[in-house]
Amino acid sequence: MHWAYSIANRLIEQHPDRSTFVCASGISPSGAVHIGNFREIVTTYFVVRALEQSDQNLRFIFSWDDFDRFRKVPAGIDPAFEKYIGMPYSEVPCPYGCHDSYAQHFERQFENALSVFGIQPEFIYQSREYQSKRYNPSILHVLRKRKEIYDIVMAFKTGDASEDERDGYFPVHVYCEVCRKDTTTIQSFDEQTDTLAYSCQCGRQDMLYIPDATNIKLQWKLDWPMRWSREGVLFEPGGRDHSSETGSYNVAKALSEIIFENVPPAYLPYEFISIKGSHTKMSSSSGHNYTPDDLLNVYSPELILFMFAKYQPSAAFHIGMDEDVIRNYTEYERYREGYDSGTLNSELKEALELSMMTTEPWGKTPKFSHVSSLLPLVHFDRALLKDILTRNGEEYSIEELEPIVRRAEHWIKCWYPQKQVEVKECADTAFYNTLSSTERGWVQAFCGLLKSSEVEGEQLMEQIYAICHDEDKKVMRSNQKRLFTIIYNLVLNQNEGPRIPWLIQAVGPKKLLDLMEVSP
Template sequence: MHWSERIANELIERYPDRQTYVCAAGISPSGAVHIGNFREIVTAYFVTKALRKQGRKVRFIFSWDDFDRFRKVPAGVDPGFEQYIGMPYVEVPCPFGCHASYAEHYEKEFELALAEFGIEPEFIYQSREYQSRRYNSLMLHAIRHRTEIYDILHAFKTGGAHDQERAVYYPVQVYCEECRRDTTTIQQFDEQTERLGYACICGHRGTLSILQATHMKLQWKIDWPMRWKMENVAFEPGGRDHSSETGSYNVSKVISENIFGNPAPSYAAYEFISMKGSHAKMSSSSGSNYTPGDLLKVYAPENILFMFAKYQPNAPFHIGLDEDVIRNYTEYERYRNPAAFKELSPDIEAALELSMPDSHPGRAPKFSQLSGILPLVNFDYRLLQELLHRVGESYAKEQLEPTARRAEYWIKHWYPQKLITVKEHQDHQRYETLDSLERQWLHTVCDLLKDAELTGSTRMEKIYAICHHDDKKMMKQNQKRLFSLIYQLVLGRDEGPRIPILIEGVGVHRMLDLLNFQK
């Protein structure tokens, strides 16, 4: 049973009378949302699909924590943005001048990427929720129970609680009405009037009515369980950093039950994703990451979804943009082949189903094939289409171009090793190293190229037959040796596109110019 189906079954068993199952995810727009963050929303997304498959009604929500404080200027943003540290993300200007705020810039970037995956949650912008006063009654409740919250928080710490610290603890942060930063200290709270007084390091002092406040928010470990209650959340995943024995989930679980009187939702911890060659955790603020948008320039959405679906959430994996791209595409293309469907394990079959968009993408060319041909035709998609047609593979423009664009981007930006050029002159130095059998093979290949009566398929049959040997294993070795020799003499490398495509792409006359040493 696939992990998403197992979680869905557990939810149905735990909440048999729920009319609607709320599955939640959330991210703070601290910078470009990376593919590690994506694991949170895609984990919830797969569970929603498993629930819907069982006929259950689902509400899939995604919270943008854009009322959180701006903590750090990320790589790629003007260092002058340090002046905004301590302000809510939604009030920090857009660093690139193209959106209404810092928060909106990164939110819209990620939302556009999600749309390409067909992932359409209900977006909740926490700045709007807080400023609408929707949470104020629960904030007041938390403030009235602040000493209990303090004791819960400190029960998860190694150091003990302190009476003096407890007396001045408040579970909220206040953004100053003057400087808009959270550099404030709460000085008193009047139980009768429900008003709170604060002082900011900027010199401003103010009082506010908690039920009317629009510039105050709960601290994270109290905010999270408050929202579970407000949205009636049944399931939410969380990263490994939130999932330790003393992590945010376990702390928030106790606060949810003891302070808000609400059982914590079911939870799945997910592991971090690393970039190939790096053991560092991806971070929006460090700039050391791939975003979903980055990957979509190379991978089709269904390929990316499959990578996430085939691993248990608590299993780490890495993503590379080197030769792994070919391996990942080839694996997915093989699984999608109806002939191979009978051989799939139940988990792989489920992962494949979860990765499929609602509208089937239809027939598409193989990525590895296009990446081998495109440099040969100088990335001309029309020539690519014609060449494939000549070797018996016809694709409409809309079938061909999405994969071609991704292959071109991958080669030019990530894997220039795929760039190939046809040699200008015969490689006499390499030819002199060949033995008599290899030279005879080449001579026969040239004879077959000269025969204008041969069709492409017939010519290939005869080229394969050049290396005939009673020992099948030896014959395959010889064929591989011959093809490698052709690639070396034509392209200056040991491999290349399939020989029929190489012949069509380079042209018979040019092939003969490079291979015929017996003129």
């Protein structure tokens, strides 16, 4: 059984009387939201999809933590934005001047990408929630319980508790009403009048009446369980960094149970995703990441969803934009064929179903490896590609071809120029002279087929295979592979290329003969 269905079944068993199952996720809009962040929401999304199969009433929420402080100027943003550090993301200007704020720019960017996947949660903007005063009763409750909270938090730390530190412990952030930064120090809290006194590095000193305050928020380890209680959350995943024995989740869990008297939600830790060749996690601030849009330019939405669905959340994996793209497409195409034929195991079958964006049958599409091999040879001409595919029994309209052609072209031109192969201008005598007499005989036999045979497709391939016949099947397969490598080198200066019949059609028999009939 797929892990999402296991979690869904467990939630239903544990909450038989629950009228609405609330599943949550969320992140801070600290910069361009990357595909590592995507694992946060897609993990929740798969559980929601699994719960839908049981006809449960569902609420799928995604919190934008845009009332968090702006901590660091990310790579690619004007360094002058350093002057806004300490302000809430919702109040930092848009770095590109196209949205109302920094937060809104990156929120809309990610929300638009999510819509392509058919992921449509209920978005909650925490800046609005805090400034609506909805959380003020909880903030007041926390301030009154602050010493008890201190004791709980210190139980997860190795350092010694201090009575002075306990007396001066205020687990909230205050944004100055003048400079709007959190460079503030809380001086005191009066439980009789519900007022808090603070000073700011800018020189401001002020008193806040908590029930009416709009510039105060809870620290993260209290903010999280407070929202669990407010929204009635039953399930939420979290990254590995929150999931250690003394990490945020276990601290928040204890605070939820003791301070908010609320049973914490079921929690699922997930591993980070890395860029192939790098062992560091993706980061918005460093610019070391792939965004969902980066992947959507290369992969279909369903394939991206499947890349996440096929792994347990606890499994780390990497994403590469090199030859891995062909491997991922080839695997996905094979699994789709297995799904249609009923030969796929149940876990992979459910992973594919969770990745489907429609209940309609699979759309017609050629294999990505074939398209990406042929496109450079036909100079990315859709009509020529369509003609070659048609001649080989694969009928597609230009409209059916366009999505995969567009992605293959983008991948080759922007990520993997090694695929941008060209047909040689003239015969490569130097390479030909490195061949053995047997190998030259194979090439001459291949040229003979080009001159005399009217046979195409699989019949032609059978005749080409026969050139390297050997009684030992293993030797014959090795010889055949070697012949194909020789052909690709003579024609493309590469060790690999499209299927030989397609190469013949793309390049033309005459040009192939010009390149392969070499005088030693």
